[in-house]
Amino acid sequence: MxxxxxxxxxxxxxxxxxxxxxxxxxxxxxxxxxxxxxxxxxxxxxxxxxxxxxxxxxxxxxxxxxxxxxxxxxxxxxxxxxxxxxxxxxxxxxxxxxxxxxxxxxxxxxxxxxxxxxxxxxxxxxxxxxxxxxxxxxxxxxxxxxxxxxxxxxxxxxxxxxxxxxxxxxxxxxxxxxxxxxxxxxxxxxxxxxxxxxxxxxxxxxxxxxxxxxxxxxxxxxxxxxxTFSESLVKEMFKDLLFWLKGSSQAIVVVTFSSHIARLITILELARNINRIPVIVGRSMKNYISAAEKINLVNFSKKYKIFGGKGKAEAMFKELEKNREKYLLITTGCQGEPGAVLTSVANDKLSFKFIEGDQVIFSASTIPTPINEANRAILEKQLRQRGVRVFKDVHVSxxxxxxxxxxxxxxxxxxxxxxxxxxxxxxxxxxxxxxxxxxxxxxxxxxxxxxxxxxx
Ligand SMILES: [Zn+2]
Known part of the structure; x- marks a missing residue:
């Protein structure tokens, strides 16, 4: 070189x-x-x-x-x-x-x-x-x-x-x-x-x-x-929302982009501030986080649980189902993708299932194409039918x-x-x-x- x-x-x-x-x-x-x-x-x-x-x-x-x-x-x-x-x-x-x-x-x-x-x-x-x-x-x-x-x-x-x-x-x-x-x-x-x-x-x-x-x-x-406004505004939005939800006995799921390391820093930090253990599930998220840690860009000090896919997180989903108030689940799936963790939970395909009063925070935008918009609309409808509280647009581009x-x-x-x-x-x-x-x-x-x- x-x-x-x-x-x-x-x-x-x-x-x-x-x-x-x-x-x-x-x-x-x-x-x-x-x-x-x-x-x-x-x-x-x-x-x-x-x-x-x-x-x-x-x-x-x-x-x-x-x-x-x-x-x-x-x-x-x-x-x-x-x-x-x-x-x-x-x-x-x-x-x-x-x-x-x-x-x-x-x-x-x-x-x-x-x-x-x-x-x-x-x-x-x-x-x-x-x-x-x-x-x-x-x-x-x-x-x-x-x-x-x-x-x-x-x-x-x-x-x-x-x-x-x-x-x-x-x-x-x-x-x-x-x-x-x-x-x-x-x-x-x-x-x-x-x-x-x-x-x-x-x-x-x-x-x-x-x-x-x-x-x-x-x-x-x-x-x-x-x-387009600064990422630091999203940090303030999360602070406001998560402290509002602090003390809830229901599940909190945050959906965001796997590559957004700055966003993950915010969510991991605040999860601990509201006494929840962050749990990250997703192959792509694991790839990006390990790359950031490998080059010493971040040090999350392993104070989170991470699983490279739904299959690997089976035991964790069972634990989440029993003790939903102890964790904060972070995953992808904001476009309502049929194979994503969030869609699978909404469709009762995992051992962790949504119940009334659980909370889903969308911290990502939907890429505006007809397929994505249709998938996302179906997902949101399913969540609401279950009585899940949906918090949208905790995001800047x-x-x-x-x-x-x-x-x-x-x-x-x-x-x-x-x-x-x-x-x-x-x-x-x-x-x-x-x-x-x-x-x-x-x-x-x-x-x-x-x-x-x-x-x-
Ligand atoms: Zn880009």
Missing amino acids: VLIKNINVNKKKDIDVEIWPIGGYSECGRNMTAVKVGDEFVILDIGLNMEKVAESDLEIHLLSPKELKLAGALPDDSMLKPFAKQVKAIVVGHAHLDHVGAVPKMAYKTYDCPVIGTPFTIQVLRNLIREEKYKPDNRLISMNNGSTFKVSENITVEFVKMTHSTPQTAMVVIHTPKGAICYANDWKFDQNPVLGQKTDYKRLRELGNEGVLALMSDTVRISDYSR GHGGREDLKDLISMMNPMHYIPAHGGLMKLSSAAELALEMGYELGKTVHVLSNGKVLKL
Whole structure:
């Protein structure tokens, strides 16, 4: 690994730079972009479309690439495969499965190059690869935010610290002889993060002053005409709610995202403050927590019980059923996924069953697709029929709102703006914002779709 201090790429300006949108430009998920610099490529993210695998969330490692492809869960990289030998690096910006989850499935025997990510992202990827039957043997390179890595004479990768809903998220900057390509997918501006530090605004402005050739950014919350608020607000919401419920003799179940380590810190801490033992159930949650502990990002001091799946937690469910007032169950399943722990409890499929007065706290948003919304509506109906108390929306998003995006574009002042991570509606809405800021459609702001190459 070569770490260099000054970014010293060849300043030949006549080299071709192209953006190859492979996944995540015609849907929200399965993110994958290739940047072509001369005759070399760098891949940015290889993610899953989680909606297509939600039902089998806990068992993705058992599904073959062929099965996942048929389900529409993988990006279609057929346009890039003939150039696979020219791919010099796969760079992953953060540890969410819609950005990194398909690396083990698609790098195997196709892309013979290193995978570069921050230490947490690489550790999560390592855990994912460990579970696979056919393990890709790509070299995994951990690089901290604020560092650079020279991939080739014409390509240097830099990581800039960004806040998001999983630790050590990076804006990936590809320095090319033609200028910097900045990939902010995903991010928010959190002024008071619960874990980690604020976005490196100084470096964003520096890059803006040096000249950014293109900026790509997620558009997940583009329809939110606001700014996304800080994770520290969720901590206050939890304090208020859990102390309100303190002393209850009924079950408390918190449903959240497995990758949200900051949120888990809040919940674990407060569970003990209301004298309940935190119990975590879920394969994915176990993967993320073990990655965070392995790189010493957190130390939960083992003051919780953790089970890597429903089967392994059988005895614990029996104990929960008998002594529901002693524990606080933390699990996933906010989309109402048929295979998730919460859905299984609601359907009486486990030894722990809901009774009247039990409490379920949803600390996550539902990805707004018809299937998810239908599943979630069914789940909530089942819970209410049982007399379960439901507390919704104890959550803030990990994605910037429309006003945040405006600030990012102003800060970086890119020559080209390319909205990403969304279908046509979201990308167009972000393009509209850029038009308001003086960009020109098709000239300096580009609405791409999967497979449509953009030459810069
Ligand atoms: Zn993300």
